[in-house]
Amino acid sequence: MNALGFINAFDELADPDQRLGRKVANYGLTAALLEYSSARKLFFFLPFARALKPFQDGYGKWLDLPHLKDRLVLLHAQALPGALERVDFTALHAAELDRYFPELCHLRNRWAKKPFPVTCTPHTLNYWSTQVRNLYKVLPGVQKCDAVMCTSRAAQKYLELCFKASSENLSDLGLKQAGYNGQLKITPLGVRASDFGEQDMAQARKILGLPAEGLGILCLGRLTPSDKYDLMPILGAISLLAERFNLFLVLAGAAKGPYAKELKQTAHEMGIGNRLFLYENFDSAVKPSLYSASNIFISPADNFQETFGLTLLEAMASEVPVLASDFSGYRDLIVPGETGFLIPTIGPSDYGPLDAVWPIQAEHIASLQSAARTALDLDDLLEKITLLAKSPDLCRQLGENGRKRVIKEFDWRVVVKKMEDVWQELFRQAQDIKLNPIPGNVLGAGQGELFGHFTGKTLPQQQPIVVGPLARPFAMGKWHKSPHPDLAQVLDNKYLQYLLEIIGQAPDGLSFTEIQKQLKTSWPGYQLEHLILHGLKMGIFSLAR
Template identity: 30%
Template sequence: MGRQVADEGFVRAYARHAVADALYCCAATPQDAERFAVIAEGAGGPRRPVRWAPMDSAPAIAEAGCLFLAGPNLRPAAFLRRGYNQRGYSLCGLTHTIASAGAMDAIGDLLLAPVQPWDALICTSRAGRDAVERQLQEVAAYLGQRLGAPPPALPELRTIPLGVDTGAYTRREEDRAAWRARFGIGPEDIAALYVGRLSAHAKANPDPLYMALERAAQRTSRKLHLIQAGWFHNAGLERAFRTTAAQFAPSVAVHVVSPLEEEAHRQIWSAADFFVSPSDNIQETFGLTPVEAIAAGLPVLVSDWDGYRDTVRDGIDGFRIPTLTPAAGGGGDLAVRHALGIDRYDLYVGKASLFTGFDVDACAEACVKLAEDAGLRQRMGDSGRARAREFYDWQVIVKAYQALWAELAERRSNAAELVPLTGDVADPWRIDPFQQFAAYPSRALRADCRVRLTSEGLWDLEAAYASPHIKYAAQSLPTVEEARSLCRRLTEVPEWRADDLVRHLPPDRQPIAFRGLVWLAKYGIVTILD
């Protein structure tokens, strides 16, 4: 999917182009950081150390200065930082789809979380940024009414597009010849190319494009072909594509490449004369494939929709086909069904996409122009390739990211802090389970509780740590060495206060060992008395 491609591309690009003495990987395990290091080493950039910052360690993250998250959910990270130092580092999120319930909730939470002026959310397109702003304004207005106070300040939003490695998109004559021979595309025939997910409800309904190509086929002497290269989620979707292609574009030769493997993805651009993408879906905010197409030097024909409006200059790099939707107020029923979980995400976006109009006649006219004018195709392709290198190459995008992060670092030193630290610092949406569920047990472990070793304790200790029922949570327990040291102390002095018993351990391990006394009691190793 586009998000995964973009995220992986960013990791490789950052490792290759970032101006930094070291690379930091914020991850759950050191093994994750090791995998990141392998990717970084293979990216072709300068050799530099990769340092692991545990996801739950604010001091480790602070060494990097900024935590970049490939999504809009900043709330958990903001509360983690709040327990350390709110000026310790910046947070920077990124939008992909903003139509899912999870993404919408994360965006709304930006007004409730301790997000600071030195944090930011990167929006990949102007249209996507506008959509985020509209939701934030609605949530802010509601909070103002609900709490009887001025609405919270909106977080920093910055528009930076996704990028591609423009040098990787080189069309070759041998690839062109091979693919066109495979499909039976003659030297005078014209081939349009679509690359991406093949889904009418979750990506782009192909029917209007089929209609436009059929009308174009009736107006030109050139034989028209459409190559659809991508991925079908299931066989039913593929049957539907093939059925409507035969129904709406009987004069057009339609070829399908699915699944689109990596080598085919590199080569398929060479087969085409121009690129098409009639996106009509709110699940997308940017759209990476038109950038890939212009990087390959193809003229593009796209819907005037979301990030495509930023990418493609109408009449210069290709053509943008006008779109139409109902005005605000026309989709309240769709929103309610999505909010209540009646319609899952893909059904919600699919229904909304049915009401995105696409100018079939304008698309047909653009197809004819591109089919009949080789000079136009060349000029638009050259223009697009130059634009891709100037604005969308990863080297340019990484520089824009680092410039933003430097700006945020400057703000940390002088901007006023929002939600100053007072009292409890825990995330109120995810509080300590032993706080939230304090009414469940008979009693709770206190510092002054007395701890004794049971008669079977030392034998039971080894058996307890060998149990397969604890392996999933071993890192949350005292280590076996720590537990043995606790038991040794209890053999030397038969009864201890709970807090004194663990005091010989390093300070950062004492809370784990103190909590672990309950686990030791669970397995009959110790007895805890009031």
């Protein structure tokens, strides 16, 4: 490669513990480019002058590497047009889809002396503002050599659907030039495998103050139901497993608001308060110890903002078997039965009411509303934890396989090579393109069309729904006493209680269709479906097997 340009907000440098996945990924990619890139020149365009010192402090141990001498150039983003005029770039990459991609394409079209590809990496995709911004990408400006480097097949399919819907809608309005002209390549994120798996379990547990004995189950990610996942079903599962196994649950991640307190209170009420260990806003230095102290890693993703899954790779690099939702990009990471298991998920068939308010709701509330209607198969999760609890040899084998997979496919050294191969391929294609400065600027599909494929299936219409494993504590008022305030209006517990009474009276359960007929009320089908899904999610109902 000749010269690689890289532009980013570098906001990860303001968060030394980097608990947000996007920041972890962007920091990791920058460090990996500094260490492993083959480019003869590396240009980093910083957002403002005061970012220089944080950049030097944050990446100091790489900036002093001998091989970077005379190869590294740090510039203010304002210098980009001038650099485009004088430097023969092989590619210009942005760490964000929303902030830079079409703008960089237009800059390149206007200022570059020779054609080259512009690429970017998407992260969170489910905010309404992202749908609006995607209009820019289907307007003239993006060239055939440009590409979004999707981190997963799920992200790639989302963008295919979104760009197609936006293009068709604009074309119907008379904008015949509308259409995404670039490519959608799949290049995963990575981890530095050498950062994980070096610590003995006994030592890690001692450092963290965890029990020396027992099955340690870890869930690491933001402690928020609106931006990551709802952990209440996991507490419910642990309360059932605690009757049979000596185990404990570790929940670790960035926390704000009352959710962590609610988790503690629920654990206490379910009789597992002494089995729950919370690490809120932990120091990043203890992250490897959290993995090393664990026998099983769980990630019950239910939120559309999740398109990849760095923590899954970190757990695999630590030789910890992974139980993860059959959801979104997780499918690209876990090899079922080899590195862990994917737990089935069920989502709505009708997102209409959610789509209606998607543009006007706060982003985290819109995320919460859809996540609350994404059910993880709690029965299957219980089965898989039981299997691993009884099979330490299987745990060990899955863990070893996971680390091998990370080293082979997802270590940053390997990922940088994959990205450079893509950049070289796109650069060759760019040589046949004549750049024209084209002005540009313009919405698309709903959540069902864009994200419906994230879950494994929709709620079956004919499969019986039966009383779930957590129905009894729910009926006694000990479990799921009140949903999130922003969910209570449409997912009211009194309706769940009513449905539980109806289903409980049928020895073999009732299908969705049968419940609809029996209710004979004005409930629209989507409302009943959403209530049942939320009940499945919380273990109040189960699908008959």
